[in-house]
Amino acid sequence: MLPLLSAAALLEIAQHCATIELPCNCSALPPGWAGWPVSLRENQLVQIGTLAQFEEEDATLDEFHPDGTYYWSPGAPIAPRFYPYNQCGLWQCNRCQRAFLRYNDDGAYHSEARIRRLSPELIVDAGHPFNGRYRPQP
Ligand SMILES: [Zn+2]
Numbered sequence: 001m002l003p004l005l006s007a008a009a010l011l012e013i014a015q016h017c018a019t020i021e022l023p024c025n026c027s028a029l030p031p032g033w034a035g036w037p038v039s040l041r042e043n044q045l046v047q048i049g050t051l052a053q054f055e056e057e058d059a060t061l062d063e064f065h066p067d068g069t070y071y072w073s074p075g076a077p078i079a080p081r082f083y084p085y086n087q088c089g090l091w092q093c094n095r096c097q098r099a100f101l102r103y104n105d106d107g108a109y110h111s112e113a114r115i116r117r118l119s120p121e122l123i124v125d126a127g128h129p130f131n132g133r134y135r136p137q138p
Pocket residue numbers: 024025026027093094095096097098
């Protein structure tokens with residue numbers, strides 16, 4: 001089982017990653033969400049944890065944007081109880097140890113792999129009314 005990471009645990013990993021200086025092709029990723037870059041091999045990243053407390057159908061689709069950011073904003077907060085972070089795995093580059101958030105955006109016709117760099121300054125331990133579920137626990 002992969003560890004379920006709290007915002008505090010995520011922050012600790014992110015702060016460590018911010019100190020990594022080893023040049024690597026993965027560090028070219030932008031700060032906001034991005035599609036899977038062609039330069040990155042699937043097996044270059046290894047999953048080390050998860051933020052998903054609930055099954056996808058039970059997780060909230062609410063997003064957290066108190067400062068007027070939106071999904072694609074480079075400065076959008078990383079709030080683990082909110083969408084899409086509540087469906088993300090935490091993945092680590094096996095060359096440089098930098099970490100990334102990753103999930104599959106499931107549309108009606110296709111599924112797209114999305115990836116976001118883990119920036120420590122954007123991680124917020126924001127509370128959700130149902131703790132990240134889309135409705136209160138039955
Ligand atoms: Zn790397």
